[in-house]
Amino acid sequence: MYLEHDGEELLNVSLEIMGKARELSDTLRTELTGVLLGSGIEHLTRISTEFGANKVLVVDSPILDHYSTYAHTKAMAELVRARKPEILLIGATHDGRDLAGRLAVRLKTGLTADVMRLEIDDSGLLVAGVPGFGGGILAMVKCEASRPQMSTVRPGVFAPLEPDRSRMGTVEAVEVDVSEQDVKREILERVVEERVDITRAEHLVVGGLGTGGDLTLIRNLAQLMGGEVGVTRPLADEGYVSRDHQIGTTGYSVRPKVLIVAGASGAMTFTSGIDDSEVIVAINTDREAPIFDHADYCVVDDLFKVLPPLIKEVRGLRE
Amino acid sequence: MTSQMLFLNDEVWERISELTGGAMDPCYQCGTCTATCPWGFVSGKPLNVRKLLRSAQLGVDGERSDLWLCSTCKYCEERCPRQVEIVRAVLGLRTAAFEDRKAPDRLVNTLWSVFEDGNPWGGASRDRGKWAEGLEVPSALNGVKVLLYVGCTASYDPRIQNVARSLVKILRSTDIDFGILGSQEKCCGDVVRSVGEQGFLEELVEKNVETFNATGAETVVTVSPHCLEIFSDVYSGYGAEFRATHYTEFLADLLDRGTLRLSNGGGASVTYHDPCYLGRYLDVYDPPRRLLEAIPGVNLVEMKNSKNNAICCGGGGGGMWIEVEAEKRLADLRTEEARETQATVIATACPFCIINFEDSLKKSRVSDVSVRDVAELVERAL
Amino acid sequence: MKDGLKIVVCAKVVPKPEEVKVDPETMTIVRTEVENELNPACKHALEMGLQLKDKHGGEVILLSMGPPLFEGFLKMGIAMGADDAVLLSDRAFAGADTYATSYALAEAVVKIGDVDLILCGEETSDSSTGQVPPGVAEWLDVPQITYVSQLEIGEDGRLRGKRSITGGHEVIAVHMPAVVSVEIGVNSPRFPDFRRKRWAEREFELKVWDIGELGVGPEMVGLPGSHTSVDRLIEAKSPERLREFVEGTPEEKAKKVYEIIKPYLQS
Numbered sequence: 026m027y028l029e030h031d032g033e034e035l036l037n038v039s040l041e042i043m044g045k046a047r048e049l050s051d052t053l054r055t056e057l058t059g060v061l062l063g064s065g066i067e068h069l070t071r072i073s074t075e076f077g078a079n080k081v082l083v084v085d086s087p088i089l090d091h092y093s094t095y096a097h098t099k100a101m102a103e104l105v106r107a108r109k110p111e112i113l114l115i116g117a118t119h120d121g122r123d124l125a126g127r128l129a130v131r132l133k134t135g136l137t138a139d140v141m142r143l144e145i146d147d148s149g150l151l152v153a154g155v156p157g158f159g160g161g162i163l164a165m166v167k168c169e170a171s172r173p174q175m176s177t178v179r180p181g182v183f184a185p186l187e188p189d190r191s192r193m194g195t196v197e198a199v200e201v202d203v204s205e206q207d208v209k210r211e212i213l214e215r216v217v218e219e220r221v222d223i224t225r226a227e228h229l230v231v232g233g234l235g236t237g238g239d240l241t242l243i244r245n246l247a248q249l250m251g252g253e254v255g256v257t258r259p260l261a262d263e264g265y266v267s268r269d270h271q272i273g274t275t276g277y278s279v280r281p282k283v284l285i286v287a288g289a290s291g292a293m294t295f296t297s298g299i300d301d302s303e304v305i306v307a308i309n310t311d312r313e314a315p316i317f318d319h320a321d322y323c324v325v326d327d328l329f330k331v332l333p334p335l336i337k338e339v340r341g342l343r344e
Numbered sequence: 345m346t347s348q349m350l351f352l353n354d355e356v357w358e359r360i361s362e363l364t365g366g367a368m369d370p371c372y373q374c375g376t377c378t379a380t381c382p383w384g385f386v387s388g389k390p391l392n393v394r395k396l397l398r399s400a401q402l403g404v405d406g407e408r409s410d411l412w413l414c415s416t417c418k419y420c421e422e423r424c425p426r427q428v429e430i431v432r433a434v435l436g437l438r439t440a441a442f443e444d445r446k447a448p449d450r451l452v453n454t455l456w457s458v459f460e461d462g463n464p465w466g467g468a469s470r471d472r473g474k475w476a477e478g479l480e481v482p483s484a485l486n487g488v489k490v491l492l493y494v495g496c497t498a499s500y501d502p503r504i505q506n507v508a509r510s511l512v513k514i515l516r517s518t519d520i521d522f523g524i525l526g527s528q529e530k531c532c533g534d535v536v537r538s539v540g541e542q543g544f545l546e547e548l549v550e551k552n553v554e555t556f557n558a559t560g561a562e563t564v565v566t567v568s569p570h571c572l573e574i575f576s577d578v579y580s581g582y583g584a585e586f587r588a589t590h591y592t593e594f595l596a597d598l599l600d601r602g603t604l605r606l607s608n609g610g611g612a613s614v615t616y617h618d619p620c621y622l623g624r625y626l627d628v629y630d631p632p633r634r635l636l637e638a639i640p641g642v643n644l645v646e647m648k649n650s651k652n653n654a655i656c657c658g659g660g661g662g663g664m665w666i667e668v669e670a671e672k673r674l675a676d677l678r679t680e681e682a683r684e685t686q687a688t689v690i691a692t693a694c695p696f697c698i699i700n701f702e703d704s705l706k707k708s709r710v711s712d713v714s715v716r717d718v719a720e721l722v723e724r725a726l
Numbered sequence: 727m728k729d730g731l732k733i734v735v736c737a738k739v740v741p742k743p744e745e746v747k748v749d750p751e752t753m754t755i756v757r758t759e760v761e762n763e764l765n766p767a768c769k770h771a772l773e774m775g776l777q778l779k780d781k782h783g784g785e786v787i788l789l790s791m792g793p794p795l796f797e798g799f800l801k802m803g804i805a806m807g808a809d810d811a812v813l814l815s816d817r818a819f820a821g822a823d824t825y826a827t828s829y830a831l832a833e834a835v836v837k838i839g840d841v842d843l844i845l846c847g848e849e850t851s852d853s854s855t856g857q858v859p860p861g862v863a864e865w866l867d868v869p870q871i872t873y874v875s876q877l878e879i880g881e882d883g884r885l886r887g888k889r890s891i892t893g894g895h896e897v898i899a900v901h902m903p904a905v906v907s908v909e910i911g912v913n914s915p916r917f918p919d920f921r922r923k924r925w926a927e928r929e930f931e932l933k934v935w936d937i938g939e940l941g942v943g944p945e946m947v948g949l950p951g952s953h954t955s956v957d958r959l960i961e962a963k964s965p966e967r968l969r970e971f972v973e974g975t976p977e978e979k980a981k982k983v984y985e986i987i988k989p990y991l992q993s
Binding site: 037041091092094095098118119120122123124125126127129130131133134135136137138139146152154155156162163164165166167168169170171182184209210211212213214215216217224225228250251278282283285303304305306317318319320321322323324325326327330331332333334335337338339342 | 748753823824825828829853854855856857858859860861863864865869870871872873884886888889890891894895896897898899900901911952953954955956957958959960961967968969970971972976977979980981982983984986987988989990991992
């Protein structure tokens with residue numbers, strides 16, 4: 026599997042995939058090898074074995090410092106052709122999908138995207154559960170003839186193993202034939218840390234008039250969830266947050282994974298902005314509030330009573 | 345003060361002239377419009393209507409944010425000493441701006457929504473008839489005398505769906521043969537017109553006229569004054585074989601004839617807000633009042649500025665999709681006036697007004713006044 | 727830089743989100759007799775192409791692979807401002823996975839010839855793979871920039887794309903020709919010019935290429951050209967909201983909600 030990192034740490038998705046990949050490798054009675062491409066990444070090899078890899082192939086070269094389609098595709102193709110894995114898994118991050126899409130064509134093999142399920146069938150074939158199709162269906166897809174069977178794996182679906190310091194694995198430093206000419210792109214600017222853009226937020230905690238303008242709980246929960254704060258129009262009006270956070274017809278449309286909305290009645294001018302969320306949890310004291318028509322999980326209660334224990338639970342997860 | 349040279353271009357002038365139909369020609373720049381525009385009462389800076397007209401006269405197009413703030417309420421037109429068709433000029437300028445791709449993104453999005461889903465709210469087209477679930481309203485597609493045209497807001501907004509349901513119950517109590525188009529109903533096109541788009545509007549109007557004519561309906565009754573207005577003003581020019589009327593007119597007529605009877609009442613002091621598109625545009629002032637007065641126990645009080653002087657809620661002309669600073673909302677002006685009457689109910693007959701007034705009251709945290717559609721009050725009095 | 731850009735915009739027509747369903751017999755998405763729309767991300771890609779044309783001159787050509795019903799939507803794209811459209815339509819193309827699709831599209835780009843820039847939507851709303859743009863780039867052996875929110879041509883003639891990466895963004899420069907995939911929601915697609923649309927519908931003939939005209943072998947496209955196949959379907963979550971009421975004391979409710987959201991937080 027391709028181990029993605031940001032230079033300092035392995036991305037969570039890579040740890041998650043390792044957990045699942047370990048299970049698949051055990052079922053197939055084969056080895057799990059992690060591939061690390063980068064520069065100055067020695068320190069990541071240990072962690073990889075702790076989280077489940079039998080072997081780690083490390084290509085440490087300044088040319089591979091930041092992700093570059095051409096160089097990384099070339100390096101991976103070379104490694105895959107040399108080592109001939111049955112299965113190749115890559116995290117479905119932007120860079121991961123950028124790489125996988127190209128690599129699969131180069132290797133003339135099949136690729137399933139953003140999978141949420143991985144199993145081995147009776148004949149030893151990988152069967153991947155591909156979402157989409159409106160979200161109502163999971164298509165179980167196979168790659169029968171070509172190798173490796175490739176999948177990009179959706180972040181947040183699988184769980185990492187508990188790191189096991191006693192797990193031993195071999196680390197192999199490898200060289201691949203990539204040179205400066207193979208990079209073919211120049212990074213002009215790179216910024217990690219953005220201004221608030223709730224339309225790109227992974228999760229959102231939204232407060233309505235029911236909060237009375239007190240967004241403390243909303244903010245806390247959002248921060249712990251790694252998400253952003255959203256508000257209905259009246260709260261933006263009052264200036265509790267900038268309009269950057271306003272959701273609805275005269276505000277923004279959002280598409281987070283989790284959206285928790287508290288104290289909003291659910292006027293259409295608001296809900297039209299949240300309908301693309303994956304999961305919606307609504308909290309409101311009025312059982313008849315229209316917001317509940319737009320929610321997956323409905324909590325009829327006072328947000329000031331429900332949010333604090335919820336925050337406590339999420340805090341526990343973060344620690 | 346720096347003056348900028350203004351270069352006038354004959355081609356542009358001709359284009360603006362055509363798009364506005366020369367509406368601004370009689371204007372002699374007195375500035376009454378700017379002085380009286382309700383925006384001036386809520387915002388530090390009034391809407392410079394005079395300037396908009398002047399630019400139309402000179403044939404100047406280009407970006408102007410206040411061009412899109414106009415709610416097309418006609419308060420200025422009422423007072424113009426030369427009866428200039430101010431709104432027509434504004435819409436003509438908007439068409440020029442739209443064609444130059446200078447219309448606000450949010451309004452362009454509503455066009456896509458109407459084009460792809462038949463409504464500006466982003467609702468799925470197959471969900472349009474859902475408000476009527478369980479009511480078993482006959483389908484107009486099988487032929488009907490009276491077509492109840494529900495409109496996009498009443499079809500999709502949960503708050504306004506109540507209004508549609510109330511109307512159905514009222515009409516049922518009168519045994520009138522009526523029907524609805526259900527999920528086959530499409531937007532009337534009012535918001536498309538407000539954005540200034542013309543090509544799609546024409547297609548939409550043609551298709552709707554065909555659909556309505558095919559039902560054989562003699563009368564089309566609307567929930568929203570906006571739909572009524574475009575049916576009366578534009579659709580008639582496309583071979584409409586029906587007469588359009590507002591439900592307040594229709595019901596008031598039934599009341600006069602004794603077909604509609606209202607016997608239940610509580611005591612309530614009610615003030616009625618004249619929607620711009622029903623009042624100033626179409627001169628319908630009395631029918632809603634007659635209905636309200638016929639409800640036992642209702643004490644009707646008038647606001648300071650009533651009938652043709654009513655102040656806009658801010659929803660017309662695309663206003664429902666334009667974000668305006670909180671301190672500067674027209675609806676607040678009006679709700680304040682309403683509260684001055686000491687009435688406990690603000691009655692009105694337009695979906696946009698209801699939404700805007702309720703938002704305004706929510707923002708000011710007022711809970712002793714409620715906003716009701718005339719239909720909702722009448723239904724309770726059946 | 728030469729006289730304007732020759733831009734190809736790959737577009738797909740997909741069922742509206744609430745209409746997506748899979749035919750259990752063929753294991754493919756049902757496209758006829760459902761309400762379709764131009765894939766939203768493709769619309770943004772087209773708008774990006776049109777903006778580049780507005781600025782630098784040149785032409786925008788729509789390219790799509792699908793059944794004849796796609797024609798109406800391509801004509802809508804012409805009404806938005808595209809100059810031409812090519813539809814790859816042939817039974818032989820059916821059942822293609824992203825490997826075979828990207829191959830066919832790449833071959834079409836070669837046949838169109840002299841293309842500077844290929845724009846695609848980041849992914850489609852029906853199959854959501856996002857694999858076609860990098861696939862096309864690989865077949866054409868040109869650089870790619872994926873998940874782009876802004877695109878411009880630099881003074882040096884290189885393409886500069888701002889792309890989202892985990893936790894931020896980067897701006898990278900590549901030489902053209904190149905493939906760019908455009909993120910959804912990054913611009914405001916212009917509304918079609920309806921007069922132009924009527925002309926497109928009545929008079930404009932778009933190019934329809936079958937497998938012979940495209941000049942590819944049947945084994946490289948469609949189902950035969952694919953490496954993946956659908957084994958079976960599982961009902962996942964229904965697209966309608968669950969509207970499940972959570973009961974208990976406030977603490978109990980909080981705990982239940984936590985259990986529900988926990989899996990989504992671990993990434």
